[in-house]
Amino acid sequence: MSLKIYKQSIGGGEISPSMYSRITDPSYSAGLAKCRNMIVEPQGPVVRRPGFSMVRETKYPDRKCRLIPFTFSATQTMILEFGHHYVRFHTNGSTLMNGNVPYEVATDYDESELFDIDYAQSVDIITLVHCSHPPRELRRYGALDWRLVDITFNTSLTPPTGVTATQHILGSATYKDGYVRKYVVTSCNVDNTEESKASVAASVICNPYGDGAYNTITWNTVAGADHYRVYRDKGGIYGYIGETRTNSIDDDNIAPDSSITPPIYDDVFLTSGGISAAAVVAQGTGYTGPNGELLSVSLLESETWVLKGEGYDYGGKFKDAPMLGAYYDSKWNLMSSGDKYGYPVGWIPSNFMDYFTFSITVHDAEGSGVGAVVSPVKATMADWFDITPPDYYKPNPRVIGIRPLKGLTITQAGSGYKRPVITISITGWPTWSDAYDKITGVFEFYRYSGSFQASATSAGFMQSSINVTDATGSGAVLEPVFSQGKLTNVLIKNAGAGYSNPTATLISNYGSGAQISLTVANAGDYPGCVSYFEQRRWFAGSRMRPQYIWATKTGTETDMGYSLPSQSTDRIKVRVASQDSNRIRHIVPLSQLLMLTASGEWRVSPVNSDAITPESMSVRPQSYVGSSQTKPVLINNTMIFASARGGHLRELGYSYQAGGYITSDVCLRAAHLFDHHEVVDIAYAKAPYSIFWCVNDIGKLISFTYVPEQQVGAFAQHETQGDFESCAVVPESNEDILYVVTKRKIGENTVRFVERMNEYIIDKDEDYLFMDCAGTYSGPAKTDITGISWLNGMKVSILADGYCVPDQVVQNGKITLRRAASKVHIGLAYNSDIQTLPLALQLQDLSFGSNHRKNISGVVVRMIDSASILAGSSFDNLYQQPTRGRETPGTPPKKRNGEFEVDIAASWTDDGQVCIRQSAPLPLKISSITVTCDVV
Template identity: 25%
Template sequence: MAYQLIPSFNAGEISPYLDARSDFEKYAAGCRTLENFIIMPYGGVYRRPGTEFIAPAKLSTKRCRLIGFNFSITTRFVLEFGEQYIRFFSNGVQVTSGGSPLEVSTPYLESELRDLQYIQINDVMYFTHPSHEPMKLTRKADTDWTFAPVAWDWPTFLDENTEATTITPSATTGTGITLTASAALFDGGHVGAYWQIAHARANAAVTLDLSGNNTSSSIAILGTWELTTYGTWSGTVQLERSLDGGTSWEVFRTFNGASNRNVTASGKESKEALLRMKMVFTSGTGSARLEAVDAREYGVVKITAITDATHATADVINSLAGTSATKIWNEGAWSIKQGFPRTVALHDQRLYFAGTKNRPQSLWGSVIDDFENFRLSALDDSGLFFTLSAQESNPIQWMISQASLVIGTAGDEWTLGSTDSNSAITPTNVKASKESSYGSKSLRALIVNDVVLFVQRQGRKVRELLYSNQTESLVAQDLTLLSEHVTKGGILEAAFQQQPDAIYWTITGAGQLVGLTYERLQNVVGWHRHTTDGEFESVATTYGASGGDEVWLSVKRTVNGQPVRYIERFRTDFREVFENEDKANWWYLDCAVRVTNSPKSASVSGLSHLEGHTVDILADGAVSPERTVSGGAITLQAPAETVLVGLPYTSTLKPMKLEMQAWASRGVKKRVHQILASFLKSLGGQYSTNGVKFWPILSRATGDQMDDSPPVFTGDKDLVTGADYSRAADIVIRQEQPLPLTVLALTAKWDAYAE
């Protein structure tokens, strides 16, 4: 006879490949089945909350994707991206305008939604997709959102032309100008592309007479300027700047002269500006010269149509310097022809884009704190362009900011930092280091606590990037090594819930929601699977009102014989309700709604989203017989005040096989006589030793009040079995009713004998 304690289940559901590895450290804390239970870092498991029905998705026959938007801990939204639209949810309610769901249009088709990557900066989100130009979602108010292509202050460009081909613009400003190339240059893929066109400065300097109160003409400068005065004069030379094309001016430098003093000064402009000099005269004669060190002036156009290979129509975005033919031009880095970036990240106050079709390993970084300006210059805070020097041209799949910019390609993992670790990344101070060679799927990596998790190339493995003191580099451990089966169908989406427990949620191709409870410092890394009456298709997280994060889901269900897509979320107050033993407000049903009748009533309506379904019911904290929804309503067995109606789901806990330490018991006949189960605030449930025949976990005691739901139970409960001897003596705990079940530990009393 043996007494075997199972004090923890936090190794999660373990692969069948490890079924015989009882010598393995994590075996004792693992489970063969952990379905619709969530691992607690402390070792036990609790039944997952049910889902709350929020609203139907716009399209019932097409999948949507959910994305969280956190402006602050009190202002948060969930975005429903469907085929060519976005809808919005705030605080559990769909955002409406004029009585209808608020909606903005997008270019994305259903098949493209899972390839979207994004980064949020305050109330703005930037989106990338390899088939579409980067887009910008802007929240102006809770009911006022815009979604449009980014209007770049200065877009990204490829290297400067080195051929003899010239471009002649027909005008320096305006829309619908003509670009004429001296050789075949344009094709249809250039429509929508930006081009940078430069001319040598006709005059790289302006002068000012210092013999009176005078103002010089202006000069456009980006980069370094130099100012020099000559003569014998007294007064003040003011250097003025305009950032709006000359409409308004500000004095930003002053130089005083007193007959025997002349001035030599220089500076840098990080944005293109007009500069001029102004003399406040006292006496004397002299002159001043303001010179742009860069001998070129640059402009930007956007092509709107292609006439033929040598003629294109364009709009001027930034004024050109002339209309003469010039071979100083750069083609835009992003276009239908060149491809668009597939990923975006914010790092060290720069917005980075990367991974186009023709430049799969290139990155573009914005000017510091100027996220829509990618103009390159010699300034440290200017835009930057960098290409990984890799042996294979694997496309960049994701980027994420940590101490350095972490980059995942289809074949390798890299970090991008500065050559001087004490300095920020600049165009001349940048270094890429290869860290590992596992390769990534085109899916956003996430920071879980303080560690980067990413999905490996084939979509089945999740790896964590950790710094190794031995190798002095990042290593990528496989978090699915013990649970390879849980990602069957491949990981399609991922989201991170930080509170109340750190859980990395994924959607798999099998239609399951799979979670990873992750507390690395406590050696807690365990997977748990979640199923429902239907298929989970998308997951997103946001901050929650009660301090915990909210988990939102898009679920495909069949209702009244027809496919539907519903937006649902795990009930947000389930932890508080559980802790307070608030039975009337338990939420252990899916796609559920709660109805309050005052006075009590047996009639419950508002159930049209479950038409034709047989539903489970919790009425005033007690299980009520199931009913079938007809006409959007049901009739209860007895009147009730607080009624929860929804779809049932089964939570199943099946630990690993029992093994005796003194001798090998595998293959011999066994019998589990008794199970001592440690519960916390639980009610109901069933247990089994073979997964076929189940006995109820009795909750009602002789002293409990009749015609009322029994109280929850905390403590150890003896579960006596009627099991026979078999070679596979198991323990299975499950809950099918809309009631809580939290299992902290199990102790099996069992024996075995060799035949």
């Protein structure tokens, strides 16, 4: 039975193999089994993702860094590269330079702390918070003038000095000294957003009720003050009696307003009894142990590759046949010389392993291991073995097999590995044929069974910790620092609180003799998240007070003052009462303020008021899912966040029916992209497509095309020759541009780059950039393209004036073209692949195609502004569509629009899938696929 099947949309993106039986699910009809290095457009087509241009190498190739966006306006945007103790700045694909070196600002954030930094931007200021550091502001004063400063959470105004109070009363008054009046004065700025602490009180003995009695209060001028407020003591509380722009005021028995009192300031992020210093008294010796080196590797399973041989001699002699390889007779006995008789099946070249390419990489699933290199142990001629062929090799049973990968060996041990994971891939589909006299030998390789799996173990680490004991205090976390086997420093990660006489003991499985002395004082207990909402700057989630929330006074960013009794504009300080003690990780401003912890989501809203005040504030739980440390992103009135466990992305939005905020898992249909992994970074691009980008812990980049109002949600995964480690998006020109940090192996060196994704909308063929870590030459036409030393030793893809040029290897930062070109792109190639889902057919036996063999005999693809493609029934058996039509010689091939047929070899399979690939540095956009399928 022959059928034509039209896949009208492929906009469902890549879906999980767990969904393959869910053929009635709406996503199945539009989904793909593989969508790699392709982006799903909201309208339904899939388009090849643009390549990445190299912006600059990071400062430290052996250390991770993180990208943070800075958007002052639509025309002033930057990407901030936060690395180990530095910040660099990139914009429009270039780095902000200070002469010949990148401009940078020094910080004290360690590499291990970068992805725990939370931030919020207000105009030219980015607020940075981390539980181990005081809150800071990164301020932009000019293009080459950025300053990182600590935040002072009280007023910059000083209280007036020299406050005096003098009585004025008529001389005939009988009683002049029956009362004592006390006064304090504060200084204020012009808009009343800052008010100083109260001055030292001034008192006067007086009779305020006498004839003509009044008191005059005077004080000295305060620099920066616009006016002053005066308060008088009444029942132990200083109430407001007036304000003035002069240096004096008369109190003619004004009734104090006790609802308005002088502000009180405290060190809001300090705790008493914290550990403020830790000194090394004795360094000890022997603190040296393993540092996560790769200890052993083992090949658990390896695919069998089957050699199918044909060709016979029927009794001839082989004395004239050269011994380039080895002959086997019809019983697979090795014939050691060319003059032996027998019935040979064919000829095997001695360099048969050269036809295979091995790729073996080592990742760290839990730690930050680097530098390990694992090499393959290849098979030799002696490793062939007889194999019983499956039925489809008959009637020729002369089949032998080989496992090309015999084992693994550690070439370089690296360091820092906690749970090393080995990824193995092998390519090569060799076919040899040769003829000598009457001998004809043809050998073909087929993959037969098994998979490539391996295990690895690390040498472990020297285990060390500092135990702090005390009768009263708790919460301190100290970290030892070793050098040459000695304790050289102690870092205070958490100061704790309540300590009176603490003792520190270094515990280690290697070394002894170290001693530590501790100093107790008021110590920092710093927030871990920050945001802006309702004219206040909000902080939350310190280590010692994990569920506390702080907010500045209304209309201010640094004023943490409060009054007694409290006022609606006072600072807010409240503890969220919950069942557990998980730290608040994120503050998210939507129509209401949301707080995310590792176990739940909370809403902060006013009660019986339009604004949040100290009296009206209410904190209510919304759901109990939990968020990871990865910073959430917003789209319209919805939030996307990474769940605390399971690695999935979740949506949180307001539901009128539920009367609150609800969450849902957006990854269910593509769970294979997220299961058992952690999302480490998320960014959101609004234009030209609404796409969330996220980077996971194994270096994959995942795109999520998301238009909730149109029920569009489609995933695709993106790979490169290396790993993705961080991502951020800023608007540039008419598009939102994605920047990434990549870790690549260039030659024998591990290098990290900041790279910028090219624009989607391209007007000229010569501007296409479909390669990674790329560089571009634009200028007078020439053949020698230089200045690409960052790709030395790498095989690169080349597009010259819109033409695909044969790949070259960069040597000494240079390539040479056969023909001069004026616009040349050079970078690392990548494949863009799509694979359709297993066919689901409405058959009379109600099987929907299950348990039926299928043969795809024809494929028609509707393309939009695309180059020629490769297509086939598998990625190992692709056929090239003609690359040129009737174009004028000497011009680039025209882009294709419309339906085009691709000739592929018919192949009977169980699933009837179609594979399409674009491997050249050219565009591809597919909106529909039609297949001709025979079913039995």
